[in-house]
Amino acid sequence: MKAPVATAVAMAVGIVVLVGYFIPLSIFTGLRMLLLQWAIILAGAALFVGMVNLSQHHWARIRARRGVGSAWLVFSLWATFFITFYFAPASLPTRWLFDAILLPASVALLGVLAVSLTVAAVRLPRRRPGLFTILFLTTTVLILLGSIGIPGVGSLPFVSNLLRPWLAQVPAAAGARGILLGVALGTVATGLRILLGSDRPYSE
Amino acid sequence: MASLLSALVAFIITLSVLSYVFFGDWALFRVVMYLFIGAAAGYGGAVALRSVLWPMLFRPLIFQRQLLALVPLLLVALLLTKALRGKVSRWGNVAVGYLVGVGAAVAVGGAVRGTIFPQSVATMDALNLHLAAQKGISPFEFLVTGAFMLVGTVTTLAYFHFGARPQRNRPPQRAAWITALATVGQWFIAVAFGALFAGVLLAAATALAASIGQLWQFLSILLPH
């Protein structure tokens, strides 16, 4: 058996937390909250470990003389880390970093996605000409048309007030409900496999 | 001055990132990406240390001498071995196992109580005419909508049913009635994904409009009125 200790830990804490969901006994409630609190701490530590890992990876690239970009990344990483740690999040310096670097870069990246998605949608029917492609793109076009205004015209009444809401709230929502249920059932199945020890994603 | 500098940096960064559309993964874009990734990771690490580890772990341990905090301290130490190389990093599996176990339990409990039961009940209520009066819509409209919802939900679920019967000398196949339902479900899925795709495109369009607005705002400061 791979990772027996980790498996035992995962099963034990998982079962205690899960039992607490359905059996509201005080003994479970207190223990469960304690376990959850530790999980919150661990999740924070995982975030920190992730940062250290990224730094290590790029540090190795620097030592191998393979990346000027890596040096730039390591510099920005540790500079931001020390500024944020010293001045505290939501302070003036971190607000400056957030407003000048983090926010515009991420917003612009999402903006580029608009172009990429349009290109992908254009190429799709050539790669996969078929009924489902037509249905997919027709829905896309109708939802887009119902969500915007046309210069000089405004919103198209029928599309905006009837067709788009109906599409989004009936067939799309029906499909989405099926997807949600499917995802939830899959989550339960995967979760139970983990809790029963048959699935061990934490073992290397 | 600080705000002007911030606007200038934001302008350069926005322009560099948008340049990807025309020049692809070129030098300036990469420089900005390295800066962005480094800043985001450094920020996250500092927030984790300052907002989580310090107040919830180190402070109680050092100033309040809560010995129970030694357990999460041990788990954190084990997790930190993940950042080391070699066999010692295997010790980190215990901490990861802890996180996975808790996460799985919370996910299972939440999915059962928050999605499976309520959404199943909602699907069953699709043809419950008592609700039509509550919502203030006509019974006919309610029934049509409810029928769509019911058929859509069931057939979409059928599409995700991957059970198949073994067949002699032939690959396993789904039952015929499941296949028929799944075919109908595909139509609903196509519509749902079309709506999702349009939503992502609209969100991206909003972001592009915001980026252009930011560029325009900075240019309007520089350009003579």
Added chain:
Amino acid sequence: MSDQIRCPMCGKPNPADAEVCRYCHARLKPIQPGDLPQPKPTGALEAMLPPWIRELRAESEMEEETLPLPGEKTEADGSEGAFPEGESASPEPDADDPLAALWAEEEEDEDLPDWLKSLGTEEEASAVAALAEEQAAPSAGEPPEAAEPKGAAEEEESALPDWLAGEQSAAEAEEAVLPDWLAEGVVAEPAGEPAEAAAPKGAAEEEENALPDGSVGAYQPPLVEAPSESLSASPFVESEELAEALLGETPDWLQMLAPEEESASGEKSPAEEEVAQPLTEGELPSWLEALRPVAAATSVLATDEEEPVETQGPLAGLRGVIAPPTLTTLRPGKVGVLGGKLKLSDEEERQARILQDLIAESSRPLPPSSLPDKKEQKVLRWSVGLLMLLAAFLPFFLPFLRAPLPRRVLPAAIAAQRLIDDVPQGAPVLVAVDYSPAFSAEMEAAAAPLVTDLLAKHARIVAVSTQPTGPDLISHFFAALGSDYRESEHYLNLGYLSGGTAGLYAFARHPRLVFGYAAGHDRIWNTSFLSTIHTAADFSLVLVITEDPETARAWVEQVRPALGEHTPLLMVISTQAEPLVEPYYETASQQVGGIVTGIVGGLAYEAIRGRPLTAAAQAQWGAYSNIALMGLMIIAGAGLVNLVLGWRERRNAPTLPQDEDLDDEEA
């Protein structure tokens, strides 16, 4: 089952007339002498030959006619004996002929049990007959050597062609250099006694005689050293001398099993009797079926000399320990060819085939037409990018290109407005600023009207986020609402909530525990914002602002059950999350009490309130609308063209694999 034969390599059934296995493409029928290239009729050219050659040929033909060999030896084959079909079944096996066993095979075949016949084709059965001959010899009361004594072998030599005699001489020359003890054994050792050299010789000869196809003519000299493969004793090869040659002294238990003892008693062993019983074809007993793979391919492998010497690994220096990959050295149909093959059930075979298909599918190259053309893609990206950027910039220059503001009535937005209205003055409200910074433009546009209303009601807003960038995201959000709103005065920034879904679950039930240790937060819990808060249900309203359907689902699943009936959950979401959040709004229990979706939802909410938009907001709406409109036109126009092109390409290339099976690199 007579219309099917089993592949000697993979064991799967094939039609009897198939040349090669349809599963593994191994040859099912060995190349027969008759299949080999036949001499072309060259009678017309005879006259062109010089006289001395014609004389030689005439002499040669006369000699061949006098030979007792039943087959004809062609010139083209040289040393190989190629025999016409139909003549291979000689009625009279010549005892003096070392190759006589070959001709005797067909006759022996007559005596073979049916189950042995069914093991292969005619040729395969003949190969089996050679083995049966081995078994038959001891049963006649003679040791294996007796069937082919040394003297007989010497007589054979005289009848052999020169080239074969030469080979034999070479073998004797080898014997000559053997040590005395070994040479003695070679010459005179009877069966049943240690005869390391002699037994292999006899056995090897028999084995060689049994070799059909290419090995037939290429008669190998008897080898002194026994083939190592013989160690894997086949249950069908009960050659004692072979075992002795290999094992040296015959152990007692093996002597008890010795065939001559059984034969001496004049009774067949039960096993033999069982074997001799005619079984219906295709009805092999299970034990025999199970034995088939065990029957090693010892005798069918080429001699040691032909096998490669291992040069790597722990087996370096050893010869023939791993079967060479050239399958031509194997005799199809010979019992034991399946040595080492796993016995698979039909289900396992089917699964293996599926795996093979999957691997083949994944390694199948993409058809050229479906590979992205980089140049074409670049042009497309440039065009789309240019058009969209132009569409976005123009409304800032040209106000008439700004689309009019929508006036829509959205039920979910009306529900949201009611929930906001229901919040009492100064009541605590939890606001989750839980979106990625990338979506800040859309989320701020959508949520600003609602939060502004809450601030106007002097709601005690407590802000929290599960995003690591949450603390500054919250500050940025409230700063964007206006400079009048200050932290700790109009709202409280709790910052980052770690732990994902687990953190949400704990926070909804024991928020003090989650943030209780925080430095300075113990004071915060005594402020007006949080003094009355012990669980999330103590808030008057929970407003979640998120772009991620997964985050929205986490709030619904983990927090909603803890809110009770009096605290509604209101959501401001991105358009990309709408389809997946809508079902939570549609439930009778109203898991989500109201939804404001994207920039359109924010505008609809403002429209309900009757508030005018600022010029900046109008410009942003214009840019957003134009970008989306441009995207829409491009998708509809170019998509239609591509649809036609795609269909045409498909029609022109019917063999093109289904694209559904291929990865979409753009996905």
